[in-house]
Amino acid sequence: MDALLSATGVWKRFGGVAALRGADFSAPSGEIVGLLGANGAGKSTLVKIISGALAADAGDIRINGRHARWSSPRDAIAAGVRMLPQEISVFPDLSVTENIFAGRFPRRRMPLIDRRAAERQCRAALDELGLDVPPGAPMRRLRASEQRLVEIARAVAGEARVLILDEPTASLTTAESERLFAILAGLRERGAGIVYISHYLDEVFEICRRVQVLRDGENAGAFETAAASQDQVLAAMVGAKRVGALYPPRARKPKLESEPGQAVLEVRGLSAGGEVVDADFSVRAGEIVGVFGLLGSGIAAFGRAVFGALGPRAREFKMPGCAASPRTPQEGLKAGIGLVAAERKREGILPDLSLRENVTLPFLRKYTAGLAVSTRRERESTRRAMAALGIRAPSTEQAAKNLSGGNQQKMCIARWLSGDIQLLVLEEPTRGVDVGARGEIYAKLRALTDGGMAALLVSSDAEEVAGLADRAIALVRGRVAARFEAPVEAAELLRAAAGLADKGAA
Amino acid sequence: MMRAWLGKAWAGHAVLGVFFALLLALFSALSPWFWSFENMVSMGANMAFIGIMAAVGTPLIVAGGLDLSVAAVAGLSGVIVTLMHEGGMGAWAGVAAALVFGMSAGAGNGLLATGLRLNPLIVTLGTMSIITGISLVLTDGLTRPLSADNFNWVGNSRPLGIPFPLILMLALFFILWLVEAFTPFGRHIYAAGGNPDAARLLGVRVKRVQIILYALSGLSGALAGVVLAAMLGAAAPDAAGRHLLTIITAIILGGTSLFGGRGGVWGTLLAVLILGALNNGLTLLNVSSFWQDVIRGIVLLCAVALDQVRTRAAEA
Numbered sequence: 171m172d173a174l175l176s177a178t179g180v181w182k183r184f185g186g187v188a189a190l191r192g193a194d195f196s197a198p199s200g201e202i203v204g205l206l207g208a209n210g211a212g213k214s215t216l217v218k219i220i221s222g223a224l225a226a227d228a229g230d231i232r233i234n235g236r237h238a239r240w241s242s243p244r245d246a247i248a249a250g251v252r253m254l255p256q257e258i259s260v261f262p263d264l265s266v267t268e269n270i271f272a273g274r275f276p277r278r279r280m281p282l283i284d285r286r287a288a289e290r291q292c293r294a295a296l297d298e299l300g301l302d303v304p305p306g307a308p309m310r311r312l313r314a315s316e317q318r319l320v321e322i323a324r325a326v327a328g329e330a331r332v333l334i335l336d337e338p339t340a341s342l343t344t345a346e347s348e349r350l351f352a353i354l355a356g357l358r359e360r361g362a363g364i365v366y367i368s369h370y371l372d373e374v375f376e377i378c379r380r381v382q383v384l385r386d387g388e389n390a391g392a393f394e395t396a397a398a399s400q401d402q403v404l405a406a407m408v409g410a411k412r413v414g415a416l417y418p419p420r421a422r423k424p425k426l427e428s429e430p431g432q433a434v435l436e437v438r439g440l441s442a443g444g445e446v447v448d449a450d451f452s453v454r455a456g457e458i459v460g461v462f463g464l465l466g467s468g469i470a471a472f473g474r475a476v477f478g479a480l481g482p483r484a485r486e487f488k489m490p491g492c493a494a495s496p497r498t499p500q501e502g503l504k505a506g507i508g509l510v511a512a513e514r515k516r517e518g519i520l521p522d523l524s525l526r527e528n529v530t531l532p533f534l535r536k537y538t539a540g541l542a543v544s545t546r547r548e549r550e551s552t553r554r555a556m557a558a559l560g561i562r563a564p565s566t567e568q569a570a571k572n573l574s575g576g577n578q579q580k581m582c583i584a585r586w587l588s589g590d591i592q593l594l595v596l597e598e599p600t601r602g603v604d605v606g607a608r609g610e611i612y613a614k615l616r617a618l619t620d621g622g623m624a625a626l627l628v629s630s631d632a633e634e635v636a637g638l639a640d641r642a643i644a645l646v647r648g649r650v651a652a653r654f655e656a657p658v659e660a661a662e663l664l665r666a667a668a669g670l671a672d673k674g675a676a
Numbered sequence: 677m678m679r680a681w682l683g684k685a686w687a688g689h690a691v692l693g694v695f696f697a698l699l700l701a702l703f704s705a706l707s708p709w710f711w712s713f714e715n716m717v718s719m720g721a722n723m724a725f726i727g728i729m730a731a732v733g734t735p736l737i738v739a740g741g742l743d744l745s746v747a748a749v750a751g752l753s754g755v756i757v758t759l760m761h762e763g764g765m766g767a768w769a770g771v772a773a774a775l776v777f778g779m780s781a782g783a784g785n786g787l788l789a790t791g792l793r794l795n796p797l798i799v800t801l802g803t804m805s806i807i808t809g810i811s812l813v814l815t816d817g818l819t820r821p822l823s824a825d826n827f828n829w830v831g832n833s834r835p836l837g838i839p840f841p842l843i844l845m846l847a848l849f850f851i852l853w854l855v856e857a858f859t860p861f862g863r864h865i866y867a868a869g870g871n872p873d874a875a876r877l878l879g880v881r882v883k884r885v886q887i888i889l890y891a892l893s894g895l896s897g898a899l900a901g902v903v904l905a906a907m908l909g910a911a912a913p914d915a916a917g918r919h920l921l922t923i924i925t926a927i928i929l930g931g932t933s934l935f936g937g938r939g940g941v942w943g944t945l946l947a948v949l950i951l952g953a954l955n956n957g958l959t960l961l962n963v964s965s966f967w968q969d970v971i972r973g974i975v976l977l978c979a980v981a982l983d984q985v986r987t988r989a990a991e992a
Contacts, residue, residue, distance in 0.1 A: 474877075477877075479876070479877055499876055499877050499878070499879050509877055511874070511877055516871075516873055516874075517873045517874050517877055518874055519874060520867050520870045520871045520874055520875065521870060521937075522866070522870045522937045522938050523863075523866060523867065523870060527863060527866075527867075531875075531878045531879075532878045532879050534860045534863055534864075538860050542858040542859060543859065543860055543863065585878070
């Protein structure tokens, strides 16, 4: 018998980087299948291809044994494949009914919609899921969990046979999650095939009979949850050690041993609007401290809260020459902190300005004599930065938007080198960066910290934190769940972040 | 090939320069009076009042702002000078009051647009209406004569044969070019408009940059209003307002992107000259001012289309 959904040999490249290298996946009818993998393993790319949002370069997707060849999510939905993205996507100002029937209202006579029939069908769909919300209520009055369930009702009412859920519990409480699981179990009994993506292994083991693991765009194993242990699955996600080539060796740090407690930064009670809750940590000169967490764990706010971009966020903040938590980016800069923002396109590069202008912007005063900026000195400094980080560009005057992703990222790091930075905060420093540039960035980062700078590496890439950090903390729902000393193990980080155990010493 | 070439800023200036030259050649051929020193100079003087506002409006739009109230500020400034002169306080006290008013109105626009995060289009549309209304209330909608011997030279004197308003405008363009090209503040203008989020994280005080430019835009409106009142020897409450579209047209035609981050005052200066030549030449050819409106509209649409092509070329 054919599986309800099967994908075989799927390839997908973005520019020069292969996100999927012949990945396989299948989901039979009446089963919930877990899809697991570390960040960048290719899970999202794979489900986007299955749901018609992306086209594969090669590979075969079949629904009930029939070739699926669709050019948009609309085709996939018509074939019964529905994806619920991580972010809840509803029309907040439309009613529950209108949300459920968006795009395909029942008609009375051609141009007129049949409101009464819609409401009736909507109620039936809600009842089926045991969801007690008024069909006429506007969506924005519902809680996040109810909105999530309405999304599922929308898929079910649209006769979806394959349902793909990407981190559906990220915004739900435990009780709400349990309710979601019960509903998913009900759908499974009625023959739906459900693909379940989650970082929380407990959840996956609770509701999935089978899990499939992706690593670097390839299959890394399939497990029956009844027979396998969570550690086996984690091992498959992390893979064999390929660390040596990519990550530079750690510093011997003789200086540090002789001067213990040379803290560049000591923070107590860092909080950011519920995203980060009461975190304590310190960073010493010459070391890289990793802050690891999954999506939604609060790491997105962590680095910028330290830098001052979110206002004063720490109860106690101690840096040489700065005794208070910075209130603005200017104050962060003055204290000697630099920030490499996660979203390079949105928050990192100034697209129309040249490489030179991008590099010198934070310390423009240093290049200014009297009233005028000295372009000559800017060029010299930019050339030095290009050489130091291996930025490949035809000239210092190249517009930033015309550089490759890797070179843009190097530029975002390079701009902090001309100032007196004591601490460099890096958010996801290698996201969307090809492997070659990654290695160069890691090596440069290590060279900088060997020179006495301190670095805070905020990343959702467990391997990156494990390969680079001298010490690390793991965040779970905004709180520091575990602390690690080198050598940090990627599997341990993932375990801690998945809320499995408070492993690791203080 | 053509597109890649259009993506370069200097290429945009070259296109404008060639267009300006063609326009000069065309009008010289069609009208015997066009190509004379006297006509060229009066053409410049007539555009000075618009050029002053367009010059300062350019860095404001580059930084991500927009000021639709600037021409209304010019109108009320002329009224302030005239009324204070009539009231016996002297025209120069009126000038001082007008400049203070213009700068405060601009700063108010800036605070509303950045502090409350309101859309600058709507904020300045609102202040434009308020300021125009006040001008009409103060004058009952009538034109007031303004004749003060020690004041009217601002509009009419000709040091070295060149009208003072033209000198003022060119000096303003030159100073703004120095600021935008060579100072840290100039760099911050481009950073704030090009990517405000990134600029903020790199220590640029984006809101402060914008508020300063709004204040300067208001100041330029007051200055233009003073110059216009001096040239006309009168203050007409509605004399300036109808030139707003010409100001915006000049800035966009000059290659400054309405989305911020790109552009510069040289392009605006060229565009001001083109619009001035168009106005002057068509008048000499006895084309009615109604048709001139039509032609200005077409030029504006062409400029916006060109901006789109340039943006796409630059992105490709």
